[in-house]
Amino acid sequence: MNKWAIRFIAVGGFLAVGTELQAHHAVASAYDLNKEIVLQGTLVKLNFANPHSNLHLSVQNPDGTMTEWVLTTASTQVLTSKGFNKSSIKPGDVLKITALPARNGDPAGFIRKLELGDREFKLFNEQGDN
Numbered sequence: 001m002n003k004w005a006i007r008f009i010a011v012g013g014f015l016a017v018g019t020e021l022q023a024h025h026a027v028a029s030a031y032d033l034n035k036e037i038v039l040q041g042t043l044v045k046l047n048f049a050n051p052h053s054n055l056h057l058s059v060q061n062p063d064g065t066m067t068e069w070v071l072t073t074a075s076t077q078v079l080t081s082k083g084f085n086k087s088s089i090k091p092g093d094v095l096k097i098t099a100l101p102a103r104n105g106d107p108a109g110f111i112r113k114l115e116l117g118d119r120e121f122k123l124f125n126e127q128g129d130n
Contacts, residue, residue, distance in 0.1 A: 048086035
């Protein structure tokens with residue numbers, strides 16, 4: 001293999017690792033990796049899109065009022081590889097979600113696990129598969 005091919009492969013490898021680290025860093029900057037919240041509520045809508053999908057979940061507060069949470073998750077490719085697609089859930093479904101909470105206190109988070117009845121989808125780990 002010539003010198004240019006080796007350099008090209010090396011640069012490509014660094015870029016691939018850098019992209020994974022960047023994605024992990026972006027999650028860590030917006031969400032608290034040291035805390036988890038568990039929410040149960042009704043799915044309002046799902047945005048199955050890249051670079052990150054998200055869903056809106058209507059959650060009842062202790063005082064009876066409702067809060068709409070915006071919960072972000074991985075790319076469509078990662079979700080599909082984990083058995084989750086845009087038909088996996090639909091508006092009106094009652095979901096239980098384990099998420100990393102937003103650092104700024106907004107009703108937002110990054111989904112680690114989504115449960116619907118007896119189905120469970122583990123959508124995030126800290127190893128950077130998002």
